[in-house]
Amino acid sequence: MLIVFRYLTREILLTMSAVAGVLLLVIMGSRFIRYFTDAAQGELPLSALGSLMLFHMPSFMELVLPLAFFIAILLAYGQLYLNSEITVLVACGMSPNRLLQVTLLPALLIAAVVGACSLWLTPYGALHNERLIEQQKSQLDFSLLTPGRFQDFGSGRTAYTQSLNDDHSRMEDVFISEQGKGSDGGQQVVTRAESGYQTVDPKTGSRFLVLSNGTRYSVDPGSPVAERLAFGSYAVRLSTDGETDIGDDTELMSTAKLIDQGDDESMAQLQWRLSMPLMVPILTLLALPLSRVNPRQGRFAKLLPALFLHVSYLSLLLAAQDAIARGSLPAGVGMWPIHGVYLLLGLILLRRDQRQGGR
Template identity: 30%
Template sequence: MPSERLFERAMLREFASMGAGVFIVLLSIMVVTSGAKLLSWAASGTVSADAVGALLGFTLLGIVPWIVSMTVFITVLWSLTRAWRDHEMAIWFSAGQPLTAWIRPTLTFAVPLALVVAMLSMGLSPWAKQKSREYREQMASRDDLSALSPGLFKESTLADRVTFIENFAGKSGAARNIFVQSTEKDGSQTVTVSAEGYLLSMPDGERTLVLQNGRRYEGTQGQVNYRIVQFTEARIRVQEPDRHEVRTSSEAAPTLDLIGSQDLDDKGELARRIASPVTTLLLALLAIPLAYVNPRVGRGFNLIVAILLFSIYLNLVSIGQSWISSGKLPSIVGIWPVHLVMTVVVWALFRLRAKPRT
């Protein structure tokens, strides 16, 4: 008994250290990929530069359950693959220990993380997705000036005005070197340039762009009767788009709202959330027999099979959710048949790898 406890503590330390490294690597990859996408949106003016950090945080919170599940699978797989390659498993079997003896330390490591996945998928991730949607809607419904990025031409939501701001290096962060081209209802065009400007909020909520020390050119394209007006201060009303209430999608809805809902999308989303912790545990158990390394086949063969089964399992879970959402699969059945099939696969692999191959 003391030797078994010593073995379990050693394996848990290895699982913990490797799991922390795997989680950091996966999180870094998601930060880079998601951050690059958001930065490209900010560069094109789709989102404001100051919104990148918040949207990145909400995005990461939404995918953390998937990252944790994948971390558990990779950690157990790599740790036991190392034991096979270092011939520790040969000693393990020579001591009369079965492969199933690895289940206890693996579940000791995986169960707490599965509970974390359950809490995240049931609570934090939907909240983060809803906040991300709300934030995106707020960014989309902002007035035209507040959505401007320095150095970019920005077309208004009504497509009747183009605005350019060089930078915000003026006093108190005022905009400098402003260019505004607008098209009037009669077809005439107005071009306004100014050295500096700022946004003024009126008591009634209306917002006005105040331009200072500039010129206005008014006229119709193709005609020579342009009028030039030099001004010390001019004001342009900023058109604000109609605001609308943010709708909550199924993936962003609270779990309590999904329970008892008759909407098919809600039923599919609830089944997916329930499946997340179950998937984490089954992936941890699946990694134990998949870690077997056959020196005749090659060290990378087991990794290829593991990736294949991992992808098939997650795709089947996604298919089950889509079938529930489309009404092809009763919600009372849910995704449990997929888990049952994977349980049979895990049992078969344990039977296959119960003894070391020579």
């Protein structure tokens, strides 16, 4: 029996690895093109692309692995049915319940990996990437500036420089527009200067842009009055080391913090994270009866309806997450009825398969 278990597990995991590799290639390629476009437009440095992709990997894995494992069972067992190997195993005493138990063992392993991603690694990676992106946007780094273009650096700040010197250490003909903070309230602050360069305070780690020979205007929208300040040298603080504002996005919160907060949005996000690993054993129950085909059908005969089943399952979970976050669906009810419906459907299909000859 151990040999059979190793054989079936190997067939599933090898097929899953191939499917997951293809899916990851497509998803990662799409994300990489998006980041590369941002880098080409000067919104991100090229050196940050590798880190961004690496920390996005857990979020890719938590979505890809359940689908890849589902398809792997369909394809691997479908091939075994076509080769009559499952029929031989049943004839040798391998009952359908025993086959289910053998399949659930790798399913629980995949569920544990997905759970680690959804509950811990994905929010950690998303938080890291958000901080990195916000930090790059808030830092008016010369490496991101393209001469002759207005560029948005986040936090209501737009910068322009006519040209950079050869070593990119000094800007010429500088224009900066930013939304006023603190005592400035909602004022729009516009600064123009002949030149500028960056410096870092060694004590505080704050980054400053030092402007020379320019004028600073503070304008309250809708008001005919504006403040004008002419200067020979003026320092604008760009950021403090480690200073980022990520807001209250629940996707970036740790699982422990979601539990502590307990509001609708937090509960919606928490249930979504719990649903990812829970999907794996339920999809296993659905895949086992759907993988049973006869030689005249081919092993791809039930692949399309099975994929439709997976898409409907995931779509309902997304709809429930949105409804919980908006307060239109009680968090106590949440996504659990959806899991219950698909679990019941899997058990019905499994029982029906046994009655039709799966014994």
